[in-house]
Amino acid sequence: MVASDVKTNQHSMAHALPLDQLIAELGTDVVQGLADNQAASRLENGGSNELAEQSPVPAWKKFLAQFRELVIWILIAAAIISGALDRRTSARVPFGSVLGVIEHNGTLPDSSEFRPVKAVDLSQTGIAFSTTRWPSSDWVVVMLGEQDNPRYATARVVGCLSKSADPYEKRFEVRCEFEQWLTSMK
Known part of the structure; x- marks a missing residue:
């Protein structure tokens, strides 16, 4: 567990705490708010209020991740058994069909996730953030x-x-x- 996880866990239930307890834990004043030096200190210690950027998962890892599922292993076993029991053409159709289902199962989630992820990436790069400083008073x-x-x-x-x-x-x-x-x- 890293330090940022501890900070996240510490404040993840802040909305459920009684107000007096929350004020005491945060060390703030409801009427005056944070002083400028307190806000600067918290920004330095805790970082800015933004989500950490995650590196994208490669497509090959997404494809191999499907093999963690028991159902996929059952399908592979069924395909192998189907192919081994009968060498006739009629037996090869289910074998190929099952392998096609496995391949389709590995690529379909990746293709359906691609567009939304790409849209989020474009929206983040296309937005310029600007802020206005409001004194703590x-x-x-x-x-x-x-x-x-x-x-x-x-x-x-x-x-x-x-x-x-x-x-x-x-x-x-x-x-x-x-x-x-x-x-x-x-």
């Missing part, structure tokens, strides 16, 4: 509507204000002073 606006799915958000809502006193009619929004800055950037 600024706030960020996160608006959640009824149909919004915050599953992909990298923020955790710590508190919210309600526009309505009726619990069945509550509409929540996280209010921030950062809203004026966002409108000025448009």
